Amino acid sequence: MTQLCLLGLSGSPRQASNSTAVLRALQDALAPRAALRIFPLHGIPLYNEDDDAEDAPDSVRTLRSAVETSDGVVMISPEYNHGMSGVLKNGIDWVSRPYGRSALRRKPVLTMTVSPAFTGGVRAQQQMNETLASIPAHLVRRPQIVIGGVHEKVRDGRLVDEAALRFALEGVDDLLQEIGAARVVRTAA
Numbered sequence: 205m206t207q208l209c210l211l212g213l214s215g216s217p218r219q220a221s222n223s224t225a226v227l228r229a230l231q232d233a234l235a236p237r238a239a240l241r242i243f244p245l246h247g248i249p250l251y252n253e254d255d256d257a258e259d260a261p262d263s264v265r266t267l268r269s270a271v272e273t274s275d276g277v278v279m280i281s282p283e284y285n286h287g288m289s290g291v292l293k294n295g296i297d298w299v300s301r302p303y304g305r306s307a308l309r310r311k312p313v314l315t316m317t318v319s320p321a322f323t324g325g326v327r328a329q330q331q332m333n334e335t336l337a338s339i340p341a342h343l344v345r346r347p348q349i350v351i352g353g354v355h356e357k358v359r360d361g362r363l364v365d366e367a368a369l370r371f372a373l374e375g376v377d378d379l380l381q382e383i384g385a386a387r388v389v390r391t392a393a
Contacts (some may be wrong), residue, residue, distance in 0.1 A: 207237075207238060208237070208239070208383060209241065210238050210239065210241070210275060210379070211240075211274035212277075212278045212279075213279045213280070214280055215245075215280060215292030217244070217245060217246035222355065223318055223352075225354075229363035229364070230369075231365075233373055237380070243293065247290050249266060250292075250294060251294055251298055256301050263296045266351050271299050271307040275292065275383045276312035276380075277313045278311060278313075278342075279314070279320060281317050282318055283317055283321070283323075283326075283327060284323060287351070293335065293371050296339075296385065306341075308341040309359060310386075313341045314375050315332045315333055316349040317349075318331070325330070344379050351372070354368075357369075378390050
């Protein structure tokens, strides 16, 4: 069996992003079971339907291709003003278009949120899940992965809190199981 390829999307373009720090820790912990490629969203232009045609911007075509060729996606967002980040929402908007041809359609997706607050971004996660369900992406159904007090759990650009990392990895394990189940269904068909 070939190694599974996951795509990680961080809702924060900051250099010291806590969302990206979680993805980096997952990337380290998953090797060699799965490869996790972190795709930066900071070069994606604001969604404009006028630009969404066969000649969409190169960065958008690269993002869509990365989603299409991945076995599954891990999305992590900070919570800004009780919602997901605009950076992540913009990326989702580009990948979900054109209507009916979304690269995320039926793609297994695991969502996580981080926040300095003890709530860990639960409102942002609800917004992410509602948006992804409308595409329709294949959301991994499990207890929400929210990492509260994240600023105290990251060092040197990686999540180092063992309990938080273990909980996030349990979610990734569920994602990997969903991907495996989807492969079995496709093979049987």
